[in-house]
Amino acid sequence: MNIVIENVGKKFTDSKKNEVTALENINFSIKEEEFVVLVGPSGCGKSTLLNIVGGLMSPTSGSVYFEGIEKKTPNLGIVFQEIALLPWRTVYENVIYGLEERGIGKKEQKEIGNYYIDMVGLSEFKDAFPKQLSGGMKQRAGIARALAVEPDLLLMDEPFSALDAQTRTLMQEELLTIWNRTKLSTLYVTHNIQEAVYLADRVIVLSRHPGQIKRIINIDLPKTGRNEDKYREKSNQYADEIWQLIRHDAQEALKE
C-alpha cells in the first residue's frame, strides 16, 4: 500500500483579493511502514499539505490517493497541533471517539481504548477531563485517539510544538517507542529540524512562495537510538544540510 500525493497545488485568495500560491507541484509517496517528515520554514504550506492529505481541505489541483488498498475508505488518524480533545469527554471517551463513530461494539471499544491508553501511559488518567491534564498528557491522549482507529495513515501536525522543550524531548522518544510497536505509515509536519532528523525515514524539505519540494533526504540512520553518541555527528550533518536549505527562506519569513 502506498499513499500517493500527485501534482498537488493549492491557491488561496487573500484579504486583498490577491491570489497566493501556497503549494505547487507536490509529488511524493509514503510507503507502508514509512515515517515521512515534512519540514520547512513558517508559511511554506506544510500544514496546508497535511490538511489536504487528511481530507480537511481540497487541493486546487492534483490529488491524493491510496494505492493498493482493499477497503473502500482508508482510515486516517490525525494528531492536531491544537490537540482538539473534546473538553466534555474524559480521556477514555476521547480515545474511543473514532471507534464509537465506526459503530464498534462497547466491549471491543473498551479493549482497544484501554490498550492504547496504556500504550501512551495514561491509564491512571483515564477518567480525567482534558482540562485536568498537562499539555504533554493531553497530546498523549490525542495520539492514543489517533492510534485507536488503527489508521492506514497517521498524520501529525506539529504535535509537540505547544509543549515545553523538556516535555517535547521526552515525547519524541515516546513517540518512537510507540511507532516501533505500531509501524504505521506516518506523515509528520514540523518546523523543528532536530525533531525531523530524529524521527524520519525520509525528510521532505519545502520552500516557500510558492511551497515546493526543495529536496527529499533519506535519513540513513537506525530507527532507534539516534540520540546515542556514535550517531551524533551524522545527525548533525543531516540537520545542517536541512538548515542550509531552509535558512534563506526562514530569514525571508521573518521579514513579513
Add this chain to the structure above:
Amino acid sequence: MEKHKQVITNRVAFLDKKVPFYASFLGIAGLLLLWELISRLGIVSPLFLPSPSSIIITGWEMLISGEIYGNLTASLYRIVIGYAIGAAFGILIGLILGFFKLADAIGTPIVYSIYPIPKIALLPLFILWLGIGELSKVTIIALGVFFPVVINTFSGVKNVDPMLVKAAVTFGSNRVNVIRKVILPGSLPMIFAGLKLAAGTSLLLLVSAEMIAAQQGIGSMVLHYGNLMITSKLMVGVLILSLLGLTFNRGLKWLETKLIPWK
C-alpha cells in the same frame, strides 16, 4: 559599617485578601433590622411599609388559609410550561440557525427584527388571538424566553472551536453526530447563560400578564391587595416572587454544574 535593610513586601496582597463567609449575610440581616426598627418606632406608617415580622406573620396566615397555594400553583403552571416551551424551541432553533448557513441567512434577520419588541406589548394581540385564558399567558412567557435563549444558543454554536469539528469529522462523525456530540455540548455554557437571562424575563412577563388579565396567580394577588391597600399581603406576594426568582436561579445553577462538569 552599618547595613541598611529594605525588605520587599508583596504590594498586591490586597488582590487575594479573604473575606469571612458570614459577611454576605451581614448586609441582609442589617437591612432587615433597620427596616424592623423603622416600622416599630412608627417612623413610617405600616400602610406604606409594614415591618418584616408582620409580613412573615401575614404570610403564615395566608399559607394556612390556602390562599398562597392556589395563587402559586396557578403561576407555577404558567411559568413552567411557558419556560419549557420557549427554552426548547430556543435551543432547537438556535442550533439550526448556528449550524446551517442557509437557515442563518434566512432566519437570523427575522429573529433580530422581532427581538427588540417588548413582549408584553403583544399580550393584547395574543388575547385577541388565543382568548383570555391560560394559552395567551403561556404563549407570551414562551416568547419572552425564546429570544434570549435562541440568541445565546446561536452565538454559542458560532463560538465552538472549529478544530473540534474537524477532529470529530476526522474520526468519522457525520453531520448529525457533529451537532449532537460537538456543537450541542460545546454551546451548553452559552445556552445556560441564555437560560438564566430568560429566567428573569419569564418572571417579569408572568407578573405583568397576570396583572393585566388573570383571576388567580401571584401577579393578580399583588395587584388585588394593592388596590385594597392591604400592604402586608401585597408584600407577601412580592416576597414569594423574590423567593421564586431565587429558586429558579439556584435550580439552573445546579443543573449547570450537573450538565457541564468539565468546565
